[in-house]
Structure formats: structure tokens, C-alpha cells
Amino acid sequence: MLSPILALESLLDTAGELPVNVKVLFEGEEEIGSPHLGPVVEQNRERLACEFALSADGFQGGEDQPALLVGWKGMCALQVDVEGFQADLHSGVYGGTVQNPIHALARLLDSMRSAEGEILVEGFYEDVVDLTPGERSEIAAVPFDEGAYKEQLGVGELFGEPGYTTRERAWVRPTLEINGIWGGFQEEGVKTVIPKEAHAKITCRLVADQIPEKILRNLSSHIRRNTPPGVEVEVHPEEATAPPYVVPSDHPGNRAAHAVLEEIYGRPPHYTRAGGTLPVCGIFLDLLDVYTVTFAFGLDDENQHAPDEFFRLASFERGQNAYRMLLARLAQQEGLSA
């Protein structure tokens, strides 16, 4: 976020003006799914009108690996509530005679995914646009060290949908992850209850052309069809939905960004995707009818979201310089008005 602002300041300080018109929008709610951004953009359509948007939220592939990010995943989220009884039951008196809400929830969650990692929710993959051989080659061309990845995470083996590489799973295949689960006794020792209820939170990351609302309906149907006997299950969709987002790699903004990255790094950037979700991209496309081009200088080893998250000092300078170059190039490029 700092790099483009510093670039604007330094351009104004030295040249006294910017090579193109620039409007700046700050948003501070991205981490909670941008719940208020849509209405704000809608109310300010005219003030925000533009050729395209630039976002500083993204990654390069490494200090010597330029990358141009052309896709973010969408998202939908829900909570599953399994209700058994009016109160916790004594597991000695009632054990074996009633459905255990935790066991029912475990069965329900297990029904959503095969042992191998394929999502079994009916219709989940229905709208997914198949990868072309060209796209698969593009992704395969991006350097990836699986050993380093496992070491970074501290896992002995990776796991995911059969038939796809780790990069493809992370970037272009939809996922279903359980984010939390709870029910019954969670403290030290033993409490012999059959808990009256159990709960889980689930988020799906979606890819083109999946529709968040449709996936939520598919999930609800799957849960209804697979609810074990003896419990009631309620599904509560969460507000945090976003459509998947893909920007054409030959978009004028991407063409300019490509040229600047090649000039800085001395080699052309790879086209990459991200498994994360950036609601602003979908909101701008929907309400302002403009694409968002990602031009960002974070690296993926910077412990995003962790207490020790960091950003390289060198990346500040590189990013600031890159934004100055990009604005200058955009002023010269055809198809974009200054």
C-alpha cells in the first residue's frame, strides 16, 4: 500500500504533476471480507469512474522472480449447527440409545470430502472452467520447491485433490476447508456427557465460473441429504461471500505492468494466481465496470497474518520505483486516456 503512495508523492515533488490522472481509494476492511465497500462504491460511482484500477495487494514470485497476478479465488462461508437434545445427557444412562451430535457432525463433515481429497458435495465442481493445457503449462512454468513448501509448513506430506499439482490446487481449483469445530466437553480430564449440540464453520474458495450463492445452496442440499438420523441440522450462511475474479492477462494495465516488471527484473513475469480472496476486484468489476490490475511487491515467505509478518525494506524502494515507471508507461500507452 505504501509503495504507490510514496511513488505519487515523489512524482509530485519532482515533476510537480502526475503523468496520468489518479484517484486513490483506501479500504481497511479487506481482512473481514469488505462488508461495507460495495455500498460505498455504489454511492460514489461517478467520483470513482476510471479506466482501470491498480491494487498493491499481491505478490511477486521471489526477489528475482517477477510475477503478474491474474486471478483471485472467490469465497462463501457457512456455519453448521447440529442439535440433539434439550440438555447434555449422561453418557452412561443414555449412551448407545441416541444419536451423538458430535458423531453426527463428524459423519456429515466426512461425507463432504473423499479420503483422497476430492470434494463430494453434489454440483461443487459443476461450474468450474476446465484449465486449458496452455494454462497448466503457464502454472507449471512458475518455479515451485515442494520440499521447501513442506518444510515451511512443518508437514511430512502434502494432501489435495487428485489429478492436480500443489500449485493448481492452491491457485485454480476450488477448496472446502473446515475452519473450526466445537461441542461438548473441552477441558482437562473426563466428563461423561453426550453433548446436546455440536457446531462447525466451513469456508469454500471458489474459481471461475462458480457462483458463491449456488455453492451455498449445494452445500445446504448436501447437508440436508446427509443428515444422520436422530439430530436436527441447521445451516447458517455467513455474509462473507465474493465471486472468483480473473483479469485477462492481455488487459492494457497488465501489458504495462508486464513491461515494467520485465524492465526491473530483467526477465518477463510469470502469470500467477492466488488462493486468497480480494472482494474489491469483484466489486469494481461489478459496479464500476473496470478490471483491477495487481501490481504488488510482497513475497510469499513474509508470514502473512502471523504475529511476525514482515515486508522487506528493499521491496519498499523497488515498489516505489516500479509504480513511478508504471504511471509513466501508462501515459504513453495507447488505449488509456491520460
Add this chain to the structure above:
Amino acid sequence: MLSPILALESLLDTAGELPVNVKVLFEGEEEIGSPHLGPVVEQNRERLACEFALSADGFQGGEDQPALLVGWKGMCALQVDVEGFQADLHSGVYGGTVQNPIHALARLLDSMRSAEGEILVEGFYEDVVDLTPGERSEIAAVPFDEGAYKEQLGVGELFGEPGYTTRERAWVRPTLEINGIWGGFQEEGVKTVIPKEAHAKITCRLVADQIPEKILRNLSSHIRRNTPPGVEVEVHPEEATAPPYVVPSDHPGNRAAHAVLEEIYGRPPHYTRAGGTLPVCGIFLDLLDVYTVTFAFGLDDENQHAPDEFFRLASFERGQNAYRMLLARLAQQEGLSA
């Protein structure tokens, strides 16, 4: 607990002596599995030596349904810890590429029980003594209102091991119940993490001739064999173990109790069992070589363990009277020294 003490007091007040010798032992840790009772009994073997023990912890079948309880289930307990990563992961960045500890735990728990309710842990039923047709008839003869049972629990349908009645499931079939589960995000809203770990607590209620330590070993083996790829699983057995307990229905103490109940209620008692666990019975049998006869006047609708647990005032009087009659009968009965 009060009934026998009041009976002793009233006998001493009126007759000045008791018809048989009585030793009284109070224990206050039954609800946490009697962890200290064994050593205390062991250190006081001689002082506690007796013909048999009487316990006031149990049930009658109803206000007009006498019952003689001849079996308690045993117990073993464990915690399952599924470990994935060093820290929670971003579900957008890493989703779909690593095993999710909650999904792994759900799969593991689901592997322990069939959709129909049979326990699938290898060897779980191996040492279970088959019910004789006579025992099944005895249990079937005990009045049971399934509609009232469902209404009391607030469930639409019951659930349990195929091939057995609800009473048999509760009284004489071993059970495996999940008492608690937790992992990841449990608060309101959405947090897009793949949690680093997930946990569950399990207790099994055991019947003759299952051995708690062997069942714990079977569970550990099952968990080892069924651990999904990409996570580590640790099993922590809990201290709360107790062997199943059965007292012969023709034990001299039961014969005396049978006669007293028949006299009070005007009909012979049914022989019943309980799904709960009373460690003292196993401890006395093991260390003092004596059986414990249950002579108790609770009823099973008294909301045991709940905040509104109650005991009928009439049962105080009935129990006190019954204990006076029982002690008098024991003094006359052959095979028991006064």
C-alpha cells in the same frame, strides 16, 4: 445415601442395637471416577472385611415397579489429539494443498462407528459375553415406554446398535461416545484458517468380559491404522477406567433384597442393569473379595446430574423402611453371619 443412615439411626434409637454388624464407608469422589478409593480400601482391608456390601446408589423402575440392579457398565476414556502444523494456516493461501486437522479428525471419528450405530473398532465386541435368551427375556419383561423416553429427551427418533432393543443398548451392550470436540475458530463470524490442530474426547462404557485396558489398546490401534495422511495423531488414555461389574442375581444379599422389595411393592422386582459406572463395586470385588448389592430408591426421571435434580420425599421414607427390613432379614438368613 440418606436412607440407610436414617435406618441405622432409627434401629439404634428403638432397639438399642442393630440386627447385624454394619460398617459404614462414605465416598465423595464417585462422580470423578473414584480415583483415590482403591488405595484407601487397600490400606484398610482388615477394617473393611465383611460378608458383602450394600450400595444406595441405584434405581427402582418406578413408584410401583420394584427393581434389583445386578450390573453396571465399566469404562475407559481417552483424548485424541490431531496435529497438523506449527501454526494456523491461511485457508486461501494453503487451502486444498494440506490435510485439514479437523477434517482428519472427523474422518477418524466417523471410522469408529457405522452409519447404523455399530462400533467398528477392531476387537471392540470380542470379549462381550453374549446375552442368553433368558437374560433378553428378563430385560424385555421390564416395562419401558419408548414414546415417553423420546419425549423426555426431546428427540424425534432413537438410534443405536442394530439387533438390540433400546434397553439392551443402554444396559448390556458396550458403547462408544464422543464427549467433546474442538479445534480452530469457534466465535461469531468467519476466520479463514486451517487450524494447526484438533481434539476429541471419547469414553467407552464396557460390559462383561471387556477389559478397559484392552479396549484402550484396540482404540489406539484403530486410530493408528486409520490416521489420514498429512497429520500426526496422539492418543492419551485418561485415568478414569473401571471394569464392568455384574453380581449374581441369586447372591444371598440379592435374595434378601428381592424378598424385601416384594414385600414392600407387593410384586417381585425385575432384574435390571445400568449403563453407568460405579467403580466401588469393582474395587470391593477386587480388594475385599465381596460383591456389592444395590439397594436404592432413586427413580430414573429425577434429572440426575442436572441443575434441577430431585429425589421424592416419599422415597426417603420408603428407603428407610426398606433398609430396616433388609437388615432384619439378613440377620435371619442362612449363609450370612450376624
